[in-house]
Each structure stands twice: as C-alpha cells, then as structure tokens.
Amino acid sequence: MASVNxxxxxxxxxxxxxxxxxRVLAVIRERYRAHGFDEIETPVMEEYDRLHAGVGGDNEKLAFNILRRGLDADGVRAAADDPAQLSDLGLRYDLTVPLARFYASHRGELPSVFRSVQIAPVWRAERPxxxxxxxxxQCDIDIMGDASARAEAELITATLDTLDALGLEGASVRINDRRALDAMLDLFGFPVEERPGVLITIDKLDKIGADGVVAELRERGASxxxxxxxxSFLDQVAQRAHEPFGEAQIRGALPEGVDDAIIAHLVGIGEAVGAALGADAVGAELPLAFDPFLVRGMGYYTGTIFEIAHPSVSYSLGGGGRYDGMIGRFLGQxxxxxxxxxxxxxxxxxVSLAEAAAAEAVVLVHDRDVPVAELLALKAALVAEGSRVRLEQRTKNLKGLLERASADGYTAFATVSAGAERDDLELKPLS
Structure with a gap:
C-alpha cells in the first residue's frame, strides 16, 4: 500500500x-508594495542549461531535474552518464535565476530601474x-538597473520595515562586499584557485572560531x-572596540590596500539607510554592522552582500547581495x-499575528433532520452579511466539534433546528 505521508x-x-x-504573507506583500516593489510570477520550471550555468553554487547540485519527454529505455541508458542529455528542464532552486531570465525576456516592457517582488515555492534535493x-x-525583493548605494539602502529599509510590521523589531543587517573579501584574501596571499575552499572555511568562523578556521586552512594546504x-588579522579585529557603522569602522575592520571605491559604496549605504530611518548618518547607531568575514555561499554575488540578524535567534533570518553579472549571461549586456x-x-x-478583525466566522451546528434548502438559505444570509460560515452536523461530542472549529479560526456558533430562520439564530462566542 502506498504511503499516505x-x-x-x-x-x-x-x-x-x-x-x-x-496572514504573514499578506503583511510581507503589503509592506513591499508600500516601498514601491511590484510583484511578478515566473514558472516553477526553467531550462536545465539555465539552472546549471555555474551561477547557483552548490544549489545547482540540489536541483530536481525533469526527464526529457520521449526517452525510451535505450535512450536513458545511452544518456546515463550525462545529466544534460537526460533532462531538459528542472524545478527552480531559487528565485534569482528565474528573475534574471524574466528581466532579459521583458526588459523592453519594464522601467529602467525595476523593483520586483517574488513570493513563491522553490525546490532543492536537500537531506531533510x-x-x-x-x-x-522564498520571499525576494530585487532592484535591477541601479548600480548606486541607493538600491541596497532601499532593500534594507524595506526589509527592516517588513520585519517590524511582523512584530520582529530590533533586527539588524550584517554587511560585507565580496570585492573586499577577495581583496583581503589577495593581500593575505591566498591564490585565486584556492579561494572557493578558503571562503568555505572562513564561513565557519562563527561556529569554530578563529583558531579553528586557521587550523582548517592549514589542513587544506594553505601556505x-x-x-x-x-x-594575525583575525586577532586584530577581535581586539577592536565596537564602533557604529561608518567609514571609521569599515576601514578599521579591513587591512590596508582595499579599494577606496568599495569602502565609499558601503559608507553610502549607511548614509542612505540613516536618512531613511531619520537618523543622523554621521556617528549614529544604525541597525547595520560591517562584517569583513561575512561570505554568503552563492557564486553569483559580485559586490555587496548582507544577512539579517535578530536578537531572538542565533541564525540568520535572510540575506542577499549584488549579482551584477547574472543578467548579462541571458541578455548579452x-x-x-x-x-x-x-x-x-x-x-x-x-511571528504572532492576530487574525484580521474582520467579519465573524460562524459555525452552524444543525440537526440531522434540517432540510438542505433551509441550511443553505441560512448560510447564504450570513455570508451576505459578510460572515464566514461553516455547516456542521451535530455530533455526540459537541465540545470536540466546537474546539476544532475554534482552532480553525471560527469565532462563534449557532444551533439550527428544522424551520429556523435568520432571526432565530442565537450566535454564541466560541471562546
């Protein structure tokens, strides 16, 4: 017998x-829309070659691929060693690759700076x-066509506002730049070909500490x-006192030699976020923290990267970054x-969001002998008044029936006998 799970x-x-x-999704959509983002929708499937174009990092290995139509047993055996011959489509593993394809397809119909919202399921062949x-x-907001710090600042302020609206006040954003990270590794002497592995190890800094990171790098063959x-640099950073986000903190957290343009871009993000939040951009305690060892795993990031931190949990509540090179793969520009x-x-x-205080949700508990026509007429009358209505035949365990209805969000009930009319109904609260 097949599993029912x-x-x-x-x-x-x-x-x-x-x-x-x-309810949570409704708040997210409403706040993103308030910040000028427009919702789009893309197919759940994309072409195999697009999903495996080398921009999705390890997620490409987790893609669910779809067998080519029309392959017989001999065709499957002949293509068994080449997944690209077995599959021509796959389920999306994130929303960024489909968005890049969407923008390339519809650029002529979109504004020069396009702000999008995508809220949709994705699939990965994870070990559950x-x-x-x-x-x-996934709930993504993206800005295409703006290379300035304004774009990052808009994303950050919209995200923090959305978390506040969900009751998760006090969130902050950790920021880094992949270019600064690459510059550091270059200054420290890590060869380009070793850097993907080095970044994987550095990404474990919060879990294994500075000594663990250095030991693992030596085990991996680092010079x-x-x-x-x-x-030495990790020790210097650990000894620095906390400073508010700004040029002094960023320069102090980076070795000498990092491009000033990278630092200026990060400073510009802080100034714009400060202005949006009504804070003094110079020396203010913004909900931002520069983290020179923030990595983010996606291979398509080319500049700024960020993650959401919240004091109630030890893990990140989201993240993102710049991917200036991805759309060009599809558009040629x-x-x-x-x-x-x-x-x-x-x-x-x-999140704990109360159900919207809108219309009453009513359960009509009826006797077995109440004619169907009468029940539907009573239901229609209540629906016309704006109520949500469920019909339930009376059971021996009435308490259990009402408890289940309450758990499903119903707020009131009435018992119905044959011949009852709307004015005869006595609505009683469920709690």
Missing amino acids: PPRGMRDFLPADKARRE QKGRYRQFM DAAADALA DVPAVGFSIGFERIVDL
Missing part, C-alpha cells in the same frame, strides 16, 4: 497553519532535517604565510542587480 522534506498544512502563513525542507517558500597573515530574501520558513514560526 507527503514526500520526505515536504509538508501538508492544516487549515489553521495555512491561514497563519497567509529539522528546519531544512525540499520544498519551501604558512597566508594562514599566519589571516590569523550587463545590468546591475541586487536582491534581498526574507527566510519565510524561519520567520513564520517566530
């Missing part, structure tokens, strides 16, 4: 859970575990000179682009 790493949502998720799913929701230079994604599956469990 959903596929591993995927979930069913009961009515109350689904309603809660939709707590908090890690094979199907999950003593490069490992010693990084160790580079277009500046930057995006920010809220980790919906992480925040939905942290």
Whole structure:
C-alpha cells in the first residue's frame, strides 16, 4: 500500500497553519508594495542549461531535474552518464535565476530601474532535517538597473520595515562586499584557485572560531604565510572596540590596500539607510554592522552582500547581495542587480499575528433532520452579511466539534433546528 505521508522534506498544512502563513504573507506583500516593489510570477520550471550555468553554487547540485519527454529505455541508458542529455528542464532552486531570465525576456516592457517582488515555492534535493525542507517558500525583493548605494539602502529599509510590521523589531543587517573579501584574501596571499575552499572555511568562523578556521586552512594546504597573515588579522579585529557603522569602522575592520571605491559604496549605504530611518548618518547607531568575514555561499554575488540578524535567534533570518553579472549571461549586456530574501520558513514560526478583525466566522451546528434548502438559505444570509460560515452536523461530542472549529479560526456558533430562520439564530462566542 502506498504511503499516505507527503514526500520526505515536504509538508501538508492544516487549515489553521495555512491561514497563519497567509496572514504573514499578506503583511510581507503589503509592506513591499508600500516601498514601491511590484510583484511578478515566473514558472516553477526553467531550462536545465539555465539552472546549471555555474551561477547557483552548490544549489545547482540540489536541483530536481525533469526527464526529457520521449526517452525510451535505450535512450536513458545511452544518456546515463550525462545529466544534460537526460533532462531538459528542472524545478527552480531559487528565485534569482528565474528573475534574471524574466528581466532579459521583458526588459523592453519594464522601467529602467525595476523593483520586483517574488513570493513563491522553490525546490532543492536537500537531506531533510529539522528546519531544512525540499520544498519551501522564498520571499525576494530585487532592484535591477541601479548600480548606486541607493538600491541596497532601499532593500534594507524595506526589509527592516517588513520585519517590524511582523512584530520582529530590533533586527539588524550584517554587511560585507565580496570585492573586499577577495581583496583581503589577495593581500593575505591566498591564490585565486584556492579561494572557493578558503571562503568555505572562513564561513565557519562563527561556529569554530578563529583558531579553528586557521587550523582548517592549514589542513587544506594553505601556505604558512597566508594562514599566519589571516590569523594575525583575525586577532586584530577581535581586539577592536565596537564602533557604529561608518567609514571609521569599515576601514578599521579591513587591512590596508582595499579599494577606496568599495569602502565609499558601503559608507553610502549607511548614509542612505540613516536618512531613511531619520537618523543622523554621521556617528549614529544604525541597525547595520560591517562584517569583513561575512561570505554568503552563492557564486553569483559580485559586490555587496548582507544577512539579517535578530536578537531572538542565533541564525540568520535572510540575506542577499549584488549579482551584477547574472543578467548579462541571458541578455548579452550587463545590468546591475541586487536582491534581498526574507527566510519565510524561519520567520513564520517566530511571528504572532492576530487574525484580521474582520467579519465573524460562524459555525452552524444543525440537526440531522434540517432540510438542505433551509441550511443553505441560512448560510447564504450570513455570508451576505459578510460572515464566514461553516455547516456542521451535530455530533455526540459537541465540545470536540466546537474546539476544532475554534482552532480553525471560527469565532462563534449557532444551533439550527428544522424551520429556523435568520432571526432565530442565537450566535454564541466560541471562546
């Protein structure tokens, strides 16, 4: 007998859970729209070659690929060693690659600076575990066509405003720049070909500490000179007192020799965010922190990268960055682009939003002998008044029936006997 459970790493949502998720999504959509972002939709599938173009990092290895139509057993055997011959489509593993393709397809119909919202499920062939799913929701905002710090500042302020609206006040954003990270590794003496592995190790800094990072780099074959230079720098950074986000903090957290233009771009983000939040941009305590060792794993990032931190949890609630080179792969012409994604599956469990105080939600508990026509007439009358209505036949365990209805968001009930009319209904609260 086939299993009645959903596929591993995927979930069913009961009515109350689904309603809660939709309330959170409604707030996210409303706040993003208020900040000038327009929602789009793209197909759940993209071409195999696009999903495996070398821009998705490790996520490309987690793509669910779709078998080419029309392949017989001999065709499958002949193509068994080449996934590109077996598959021509795949399920999207994120929303950024589809967005780049969308922009390349519709650029002539879009404004010169396009602000988009995408809220949709994605699929990855993860090993299922707590908090890690094979199907999950992503909530992305992106700005294409703006290379200035204004774009990052708009994304950051819209994201912080959205988290505030969800009741998650006190969030902050950690910021770095992949160009600054590359410059540091170059100054420390790590060869270009070693840097992908070096970044993987540096990304573990919060988990294994500075000594663990340096030890792992030595185990990976890093030169003593490069490992010693990084160790010395990590020690210097750890000893620095906290400073507010700004030029002094950024320069103090970077070795000498990093391009001034990179620093100026980061400073510009802070000034713009400060202006948006009504803070004095010089020396103010902004909800920003420069982190020279923030990595972000996606291979398509070309500049600024950021993550959301919140005091209630130890993990990130989302992140993003610049990917100025991606759209050019589809368009043949580079277009500046930057995006920010809220980790919906992480925040939905942290949010407590009351159900909208709109119309009453009523359960009509009826006797078995009440004619169907009467029940539907009563239901129609209440619906016309703006109520949400469910019909339930009376059971022996009336208490259990009402408790289930309350869990599903219903607020009142009435008992219905044969011959009852609208004015006869006595609505009683469920709680």
